[in-house]
Amino acid sequence: MKQHPLCTDTDHGHDVMKLPVPSELKREWATLQTRRHFLGRTGKVLGWAAVASLFGDRALRGDTDGANNTGPGAQTGEHLRLPHFAPKAKRAIYLFMSGGPSQVDLLDYKPHLLDLYDKDIPDSVRGAQQLTGMTAGQARFPIAPSHWSFKRYGKTGTWVSDLLPNTGRMVDDLAIIKSTNTEAINHEPAIMLMNTGNMNAGKPCLGSWLSYGLGSMNDNLPTFMVLQSKLNTKENNQPVSSRLWSSGFLSSEYAGVGLRSAGDPVLYLTDPSGVDREVRRNMLDAVNEINRQTFQELGDPETHARIAQYEMAYRLQTSVPELAVLSKEPKSTWDLYGDEAKEPGTFAYNCLMARRMAERGVRFTQVYKRGWDMHDNVTGILPIICGETDRGCYALVTDLKQRGLLDDTLVIWAGEFGRTVYSQGGLSKENYGRDHHPRCFTTWMTGGGVRTGITYGETDDYSYNVVKDPVTVRDFNATILHCLGIDHNKLTYNFQGLDQKLTGPVPASVVKGLLA
Amino acid sequence: MKIHRRFAAISKDFLQNSKTVRIAWIVSLAFSAALVLLPWLVNLDGKPHADWQQFLGRFHPLAVHLPIGFLLLVPLLEIAGSFRSALREAAGFILGLAFVAFLLALTLGMLLAYGSGEAGAQVTRHMAGGIALTIGVLLCILARPSWLQRSVVLFYPVLLACMVGLLFWTADQGGSITHGSNYLTAYMPTTLKRITMISANSSSTSFYAMHINPIFDSNCVACHGATKTSGGLRLDSLDLLMKGGKDGPVIVAGDAEKSLLLRRVTLPPDHKQFMPAEGRPPLRPEEVKLIEAWIQQGASPTAATLAGISTADERPELPLRPVADYRALMPEIQQMQQTQGAKLIPVSSKPEDGLILFTVDAASSFGDAPLASFQRFGPYIVEAELGRTAITNASFDTLKQFTHLRALHLEETRITGDGLGKLTSLSQLTYLNLSGTQVTEQSVRALSSMKNLRHIYLYNTPAQPAANPNPTQPIARSQP
Numbered sequence: 001m002k003q004h005p006l007c008t009d010t011d012h013g014h015d016v017m018k019l020p021v022p023s024e025l026k027r028e029w030a031t032l033q034t035r036r037h038f039l040g041r042t043g044k045v046l047g048w049a050a051v052a053s054l055f056g057d058r059a060l061r062g063d064t065d066g067a068n069n070t071g072p073g074a075q076t077g078e079h080l081r082l083p084h085f086a087p088k089a090k091r092a093i094y095l096f097m098s099g100g101p102s103q104v105d106l107l108d109y110k111p112h113l114l115d116l117y118d119k120d121i122p123d124s125v126r127g128a129q130q131l132t133g134m135t136a137g138q139a140r141f142p143i144a145p146s147h148w149s150f151k152r153y154g155k156t157g158t159w160v161s162d163l164l165p166n167t168g169r170m171v172d173d174l175a176i177i178k179s180t181n182t183e184a185i186n187h188e189p190a191i192m193l194m195n196t197g198n199m200n201a202g203k204p205c206l207g208s209w210l211s212y213g214l215g216s217m218n219d220n221l222p223t224f225m226v227l228q229s230k231l232n233t234k235e236n237n238q239p240v241s242s243r244l245w246s247s248g249f250l251s252s253e254y255a256g257v258g259l260r261s262a263g264d265p266v267l268y269l270t271d272p273s274g275v276d277r278e279v280r281r282n283m284l285d286a287v288n289e290i291n292r293q294t295f296q297e298l299g300d301p302e303t304h305a306r307i308a309q310y311e312m313a314y315r316l317q318t319s320v321p322e323l324a325v326l327s328k329e330p331k332s333t334w335d336l337y338g339d340e341a342k343e344p345g346t347f348a349y350n351c352l353m354a355r356r357m358a359e360r361g362v363r364f365t366q367v368y369k370r371g372w373d374m375h376d377n378v379t380g381i382l383p384i385i386c387g388e389t390d391r392g393c394y395a396l397v398t399d400l401k402q403r404g405l406l407d408d409t410l411v412i413w414a415g416e417f418g419r420t421v422y423s424q425g426g427l428s429k430e431n432y433g434r435d436h437h438p439r440c441f442t443t444w445m446t447g448g449g450v451r452t453g454i455t456y457g458e459t460d461d462y463s464y465n466v467v468k469d470p471v472t473v474r475d476f477n478a479t480i481l482h483c484l485g486i487d488h489n490k491l492t493y494n495f496q497g498l499d500q501k502l503t504g505p506v507p508a509s510v511v512k513g514l515l516a
Numbered sequence: 517m518k519i520h521r522r523f524a525a526i527s528k529d530f531l532q533n534s535k536t537v538r539i540a541w542i543v544s545l546a547f548s549a550a551l552v553l554l555p556w557l558v559n560l561d562g563k564p565h566a567d568w569q570q571f572l573g574r575f576h577p578l579a580v581h582l583p584i585g586f587l588l589l590v591p592l593l594e595i596a597g598s599f600r601s602a603l604r605e606a607a608g609f610i611l612g613l614a615f616v617a618f619l620l621a622l623t624l625g626m627l628l629a630y631g632s633g634e635a636g637a638q639v640t641r642h643m644a645g646g647i648a649l650t651i652g653v654l655l656c657i658l659a660r661p662s663w664l665q666r667s668v669v670l671f672y673p674v675l676l677a678c679m680v681g682l683l684f685w686t687a688d689q690g691g692s693i694t695h696g697s698n699y700l701t702a703y704m705p706t707t708l709k710r711i712t713m714i715s716a717n718s719s720s721t722s723f724y725a726m727h728i729n730p731i732f733d734s735n736c737v738a739c740h741g742a743t744k745t746s747g748g749l750r751l752d753s754l755d756l757l758m759k760g761g762k763d764g765p766v767i768v769a770g771d772a773e774k775s776l777l778l779r780r781v782t783l784p785p786d787h788k789q790f791m792p793a794e795g796r797p798p799l800r801p802e803e804v805k806l807i808e809a810w811i812q813q814g815a816s817p818t819a820a821t822l823a824g825i826s827t828a829d830e831r832p833e834l835p836l837r838p839v840a841d842y843r844a845l846m847p848e849i850q851q852m853q854q855t856q857g858a859k860l861i862p863v864s865s866k867p868e869d870g871l872i873l874f875t876v877d878a879a880s881s882f883g884d885a886p887l888a889s890f891q892r893f894g895p896y897i898v899e900a901e902l903g904r905t906a907i908t909n910a911s912f913d914t915l916k917q918f919t920h921l922r923a924l925h926l927e928e929t930r931i932t933g934d935g936l937g938k939l940t941s942l943s944q945l946t947y948l949n950l951s952g953t954q955v956t957e958q959s960v961r962a963l964s965s966m967k968n969l970r971h972i973y974l975y976n977t978p979a980q981p982a983a984n985p986n987p988t989q990p991i992a993r994s995q996p
Contacts, residue, residue, distance in 0.1 A: 084865060086865070404975070
């Protein structure tokens with residue numbers, strides 16, 4: 001018989017009835033046993049009942065986090081004993097290039113490919129790799145060298161495509177990682193893997209782990225904010241869903257708060273006519289009281305998350321308008337970001353907002369730019385999207401630097417995978433397409449904790465396989481956590497019987513070569 | 517037992533016999549004279565000699581610690597001996613051991629110096645110290661019996677004290693040969709340095725002065741310096757470095773591969789010609805890389821930066837002054853947060869990393885008075901985020917009490933810089949953000965004495981250098 005874990009009745013294990021003793025003895029034992037047991041057990045059961053009523057229902061529930069949480073921000077790093085060590089970066093800005101930017105055309109310079117134009121990529125390079133359904137059926141895999149020429153920039157003399165002249169100007173401030181690689185070859189699993197460390201939905205994303213682990217620096221703004229850039233219909237826009245900034249099994253307080261790219265940044269933020277702030281406050285107090293009663297009754301920690309979110313929304317009513325008012329920005333801001341940044345929802349605008357959020361203590365800001373998925377017409381689309389993003393990236397890094405924020409802000413630029421060196425569909429001198437490529441893609445980081453002015457990792461002559469210092473998605477995320485003072489092996493949350501973590505169960509390591 | 521007692525009696529007689537004492541003195545003095553002449557007998561010509569000498573000689577650093585320990589033990593035992601006589605008896609034995617150990621260490625040391633061709637003032641001083649110690653300890657042995665009998669009271673204790681002093685000096689000389697002369701003071705706290713007047717090297721900001729010279733200083737100058745000049749090569753100044761040694765120049769500007777210096781430090785460590793020699797630790801790969809890049813790009817005496825080399829954050833980290841444990845104050849801190857709306861958040865789970873003051877929640881209402889109320893926690897605050905608050909120049913008086921402050925954010929506040937000089941007492945401050953304030957160049961100049969202050973941000977201020985036509989250029993400066 002399976003014992004209840006709380007049962008300390010050790011007599012229970014021995015069954016006298018099975019021992020080889022005379023049956024009279026067994027009978028006598030049975031009578032004694034029954035009486036003793038009854039009295040003994042009754043006492044213990046009553047004792048446990050008393051303990052349970054003394055501690056209240058919380059004592060017997062595993063999730064004490066939520067139970068002790070009496071308000072927003074109550075669960076801070078202190079509670080988790082975080083950061084594990086003094087961090088170089090207090091906050092991070094993640095520029096997510098959704099769709100998979102083409103490393104061959106941007107930062108992974110392979111000049112000799114020009115000689116291999118329209119030649120088939122050697123089988124030895126491709127190996128037994130399983131391709132996507134989009135190119136697996138192709139009769140041949142002709143090499144498509146980049147349509148653009150590259151120049152050397154900065155003191156480091158790093159090669160950068162003519163498509164990214166502004167990135168070139170700040171190349172000495174970047175740590176360019178050419179050896180990032182992923183296991184997923186399709187958008188949804190790949191983008192989930194980058195953001196949550198797992199290809200399947202349901203795990204918390206990087207930003208949620210950070211706000212869970214490090215807590216808020218500004219109670220009036222969310223710890224984790226998400227900015228989506230406007231769609232450009234000329235580009236091939238893969239969907240970006242709120243799963244990517246979901247808090248998964250963590251409390252939903254830690255989920256990213258998205259600002260809309262058009263209209264009001266947050267819906268229904270302005271009070272309707274006839275409702276002033278005091279009325280709203282009274283209403284919130286009443287709703288919170290009802291929620292607290294619900295919590296007393298059911299003990300669901302999500303109720304606390306709900307209270308916290310209502311309170312946050314109330315504070316956002318004043319903090320978000322202040323955040324979004326750009327009229328006080330000096331002229332130098334517009335010189336730097338361009339007039340495009342005045343239009344809400346553009347990538348440049350989001351970069352500017354990311355800087356303003358960094359100034360106001362937002363822990364983690366993620367800017368999504370969709371449209372990098374170029375299966376055809378690379379020469380038509382790539383210049384457009386580079387034009388939309390290049391200046392914004394440069395402006396953000398430069399602005400953070402001149403304002404002294406880059407010392408403790410980590411900036412990350414990455415997509416979910418790279419693109420193939422061979423052409424998808426027809427290859428001509430004028431145009432080509434590129435399929436998804438997980439084996440290598442180029443990303444960059446800069447700011448607090450990052451060793452700048454370096455290029456990390458190398459790819460082979462075809463920008464196909466990593467030949468030196470590979471950086472897996474796990475390593476990439478572990479390194480980001482490290483810059484923020486977190487040991488990726490120690491930031492865990494017990495769920496479904498596992499100590500869950502961002503980097504998952506497979507060992508990950510911090511990339512020391514990227515650290516300052 | 518009997519034999520032992522008899523032996524003791526005989527030896528006692530022997531020692532008290534004035535004739536034997538005299539003979540002992542004469543023999544010892546003759547021996548000492550021989551030792552004094554040793555440097556002239558064994559001419560340290562700076563050339564390497566037999567391998568076996570080096571082999572044995574390299575045990576010198578190992579053996580040398582024995583007599584050090586013994587000699588230090590003697591005064592302790594003598595003092596303790598006045599309480600327990602058995603310890604005083606042991607002192608005599610240990611003193612004898614010290615002499616034997618000194619002889620051994622001296623022999624090995626001579627073998628090392630002669631065998632490996634070490635020479636120079638530092639080596640000579642170290643050798644002289646070693647010889648003087650050996651002689652001194654011998655004299656101690658001779659002087660001790662009369663001290664025990666209380667016939668000569670002062671000589672032995674004074675001599676012993678002198679020997680301990682001499683021991684420290686000699687050991688320091690030896691340490692400097694191995695580790696370089698600034699080994700002990702390199703990480704001395706700056707205030708202590710100021711008191712002891714040990715100045716930092718040159719104030720030049722060239723790449724050579726900032727990055728190359730320090731490498732030579734800590735790895736090479738011990739043998740290639742003013743005090744000891746192996747192979748006729750000195751690496752303690754740029755001129756002497758470029759001059760080279762007896763095998764000719766060691767640096768070929770613009771060609772790292774042809775530069776002898778680089779070749780010698782990149783040989784396999786077991787190679788006979790590998791530098792640093794004699795089993796000293798090889799240069800670290802990043803150090804070699806810096807030297808290589810510097811040579812390759814022309815070995816410039818003035819260039820401040822090199823292409824492809826990022827050194828901004830490679831300067832040695834400051835030895836941070838740890839913060840006292842604030843955990844007992846946590847209830848008070850939490851109460852403070854509730855009343856003032858500003859937060860004190862631990863930098864990390866380690867209390868010695870200190871607290872960060874965040875004011876962003878209360879920004880526009882957070883003025884001089886609320887800041888002053890945090891003064892009590894000043895010594896625990898390592899970073900103060902006061903950007904966009906209502907504080908004014910009056911807060912400098914509060915801020916200078918934040919003695920452990922490393923980073924100070926004052927951006928977009930109403931400060932004008934009057935009294936900025938009060939911050940100079942913040943010796944730990946490395947980061948100061950004044951962007952968007954009204955500070956003037958003149959008020960910022962008051963901070964020029966702050967040696968640790970590495971980053972000042974003056975974006976959008978009257979102090980922003982006007983010579984900078986491009987507003988997108990960073991104003992971060994490495995040295996104010």
